Amino acid sequence: MKAKEFILNDGLKLPPIGLGTYRLNGREGVKAIQHAVEIGYRLLDSAFNYENEGAVGEAARTSCVPRSELIVTSKLPGRHQKYREALLTIEESLYRGGLDYYDIYLIHWPNPKTGLYVEAWQAMIEAKKRGMIRSIGVCNFLPEHLERLTKETGVTPSINQIELHPYFNQEEQRGWDAAHGIVDESWSPLGRANSVLQDPVIGEIAKAHGKSISQIILRWHVQLGVLPIPKSSDPARQKENLEVFDFILSEEEMQKICALSRPDGRTANQDPSVYEEF
DSSP, X not given: OOOOOEEOTTSOEEOSOOEEOTTOOHHXXXXXXXXXXXXXXXXXXXXXXXXXXXXXXXXXXXXXXXXGGOEEEEEEOGGGOSHHHHHHHHHHHHHHHXXXXXXXXXXXXXXXXXXOHHXXXXXXXXXXXXXXXXXXXXXXXXXXXXXXXXXHHSXXXXXXXXXXXXXXXXXXXXXHHHHTXXXXXXXXXXXXXXXXXXOHXXXXXXXXXXXXXXXXXXXXXXXXXXXXXXXXXXHHHHHHHHOOSSOXXXXXXXXXXXXXXXXXXXXXXXXXXXXXXX
């Protein structure tokens, strides 16, 4: 079964699954990321605030595949959303990673009370014009934030990276983003290893397919039309997370998993309408 690529609104092509790298730091982090690339991962997701752009960049430069075949992502922190600070931070991200460009750069959180995300977006547009970034997007943006970006700059984000897992399936946000040509990426697609990995409903579906609960959840993401970025440093788990393209969940199974969603399903109660991240 061939995995389907995503094509962003600016033409950049993405694989159907990526590698989260939060807490993959130092030499051990580099080794973990290199192994992931060796077994087939091509999308590497980092952030300025993860403090591992150096490890990700080192892995990208020294991996077994050319840099041009990798999609490397980083993110702008909330404390640097002023226009000039944002541009300098993107430059610093490149220096940290030892890279000539980032394939994707995202605003990490809208921080609506601070109210500088449009200014940050304007800096991202400029950084893309300068060749520092290939594609620009956001994380955790609600429809009202996205509408404001497009209205005030004329540029719609290519990606919205959002918290998305069976206990918080983001149906309305997914629908809005899809209608506006924005690809959704799922952070914490396995719920940060919370109780979702012991959920009996998903366990029964996993048993029926001879797969792990994690594989069922990742397959659910794929069939929703979103791009999951599970994090793992374990070689066996990295491999397992890629093996989700040889089976299909039925419509009934998809609905059973979607029905697990709940209004208070956010893992850490990080509501983008009020949450501020710096």
